[in-house]
Amino acid sequence: MRRLSLALGLALSGAALAAALVSFLWLPADPLVLSVADRLQPPSAAHWLGTDHLGRDIAAMLMAGARVSIAVALVAVGIGLGIGVPLGLIASARAGQWLDDLVMRGNDLIFAFPSLVIAILITAVFGPSATNAILAIGIFNIPVFARVARGAALPVWTLDYIRAARLAGKGRLRIAAEHVLPNIAPLLIVQATIQFSLGILAEAGLSYVGLGAQPPTPSWGRMLAEAQTMVTLAPHVALMPGLAIVLTVLGLNLLGDGLRDRLDPRRVRA
Secondary structure (H helix, E strand, O other): OHHHHHHHHHHHHHHHHHHHHHHOOOOOOOOOOOOHHHOOOOOOOOOOOOEOOOOOEHHHHHHHHHHHHHHHHHHHHHHHHHHHHHHHHHHHHOOOOHHHHHHHHHHHHHHOOOHHHHHHHHHHHHOOOHHHHHHHHHHHHHHHHHHHHHHHHHHHOOOHHHHHHHHOOOOHHHHHHHHHHHHHHHHHHHHHHHHHHHHHHHHHHHHHOOOOOOOOOOOHHHHHHHHHHHOOOOHHHHHHHHHHHHHHHHHHHHHHHHHHHHHOOOOOOO
16 A cells, blocks of 8 residues: 555656646647637537636646646745755754754744735735745745754754764764754655645645736636636536646645655565
8 A cells, every 4th residue: 555655646746747847848728828719618629628718728727837836836845945954953953052942933933824824924015926925835834844854853963873973073063964964854855745735735725815826827726716606607617727736735645655654764664
């Protein structure tokens, strides 16, 4: 079952990534072209997944929207890793001291504001856009990775080879980079996979309420928002972007579970 979970996660995640990459080179139709005469068409040979209320090809919009969702989530996770992990390592190196308390209380402050609230604050100043959605999700990811890095690093600092490195004259920051970080990297990889899936969900949610990518850029969340009044008239218009979000998030979560089983030496492997 663990192998099946990893394989299914790779397949679903790979399909979403492949759709995003292929969309840069080829699309079944122009996702920005309106054709009112073809509005709300069911899936057919001409339109594989049908058309929406403006006659746009849903398959093309999903492929173009995939690159937006993946790009936003990927950059947001990169922000969380790039800032949160160093903060967590610094806090663990100074556990119990004022610097540790400062980092953790700063994390608590950010945790008090969900990504949607942060996005509202940012867009109130700079306006809604995909860039501001990246900032909102990325800022929320920073304390997540900081807490994970600190919690995983604290037991490592008590090991004998860390004491040996300190006796050899290495500073705490050097030990954190050379010895602690490689030992907690598998856990960070798994957490990054989970945050990646949550980032896609967050981007869809922000786009749904109009705080993410703006028209005419295709977005899965905005496709759902536009289709909510036509669920009974043309169910495929809402079903297709909903399935895209569900399958992509499911694939990333299964991938994270599979990586955890593979990378955690404490788990018994069949």
